Amino acid sequence: YITSNEFVHATPKALGKNSVVILASQQGNTAETVAAARVAREKGAATIGLVYQPDTPLCEYSDYIIEYQWARYPETVDPAQQKAAYSLWLALEILAQTEGYAQYDELVSAFGRFSDVVHGAQRQVQEDAQRFAAEWKDEKVVYMMGSGPSFGAAHQESICILLEMQWINSASIHSGEYFHGPFEITEPGTPFILLQSSGRTRPLDDRAIRFIERYQGKLQLIDADKLGIQDLSTDVGEYFCGLLHNCVLDVYNLALATARNHPLTTRRYMWKVEY
Known part of the structure; x- marks a missing residue:
């Protein structure tokens, strides 16, 4: 992964229409992450936003939005629907769809x-x-x-x-x-x-x-x-x-x-x- 502000200032040269960029922000308003989503979209990449709060700035620049669960008390949420779990899900699906994955x-x-x-x-x-x-x-x-x-x-x-x-x-x-x-x-x-x-x-x-x-x-x-x-x-x-x-x-x-x-x-x- 790459931190949002580095993505903005040192944007990967390979970024383009064949790229998928996954971004995460708890409240959906982290300025650096919103800027990274904007840069990704400008380069033609597909953007996926992981947010806890919907209808936020990150969502405006996300082609696909996943709302994850979060709570201060861990027993009140489904661990399989937390941010990090969705990240693994996405990596798995992208790998399976593009290259195939035996397991x-x-x-x-x-x-x-x-x-x-x-x-x-x-x-x-x-x-x-x-x-x-x-x-x-x-x-x-x-x-x-x-x-x-x-x-x-x-x-x-x-x-x-x-x-x-x-x-x-x-x-x-x-x-x-x-x-x-x-x-x-x-x-x-x-x-x-x-x-x-x-x-x-x-x-x-x-x-x-x-x-x-x-x-x-x-x-x-x-x-x-x-x-x-x-x-x-x-x-x-x-x-x-x-x-x-x-x-x-x-x-x-x-x-x-x-x-x-x-x-x-x-x-x-x-x-x-x-x-």
Whole structure:
């Protein structure tokens, strides 16, 4: 993917009438994303807008509109109808329609079981989330780690939750990149949250875990294999790891915000000053 403002200022040369551009904005009014949709349309590309709020500026420049579900309390929404899930659906369909995909039916079947797996995982981690919140509420910096599809979830947690919504210094580190420099900051008590994936990139996570434990870093593991990812599929379940981690992190985020008396809606600059 590419961030909206970079798309506007460094527009891919391949963009044209044979392109499909997928854009997302919660309220449908993110200025950079609206501008990106306008640029895409001007170049003749088909545009798909993912929004929570309909009838918003992004919709004006979207040939197709998908309204996704969102709520502060995760148990009140269907995980298969959230933004990230629709993104995977779209990628799957585009791949299947343009090149064909041998495991298409298996992925569709896994989507049918996804909501049950997520809700079961969210119930499973309730107690651990409370423990985590009590033990981590005073941390001044937290490093997020992950690999494969779960690296996206780690990055989102770092910038959207820890930095934006909790004002906790954070960085997202790919489990494979950890050994290319970042591991030098590891010492007793250094806080890491690692989203342990399932499938082909799990060895990258395992290696990072061993090093962090060896040097006594403070480690919170959220293991997709222990949260039911294999109930989706043994072959394509890994593609759902990031989605599952996103949904499970919702439980931890609410617990942490409560323990810190810092609601997830708190902002210092966003929507309040010119930027």
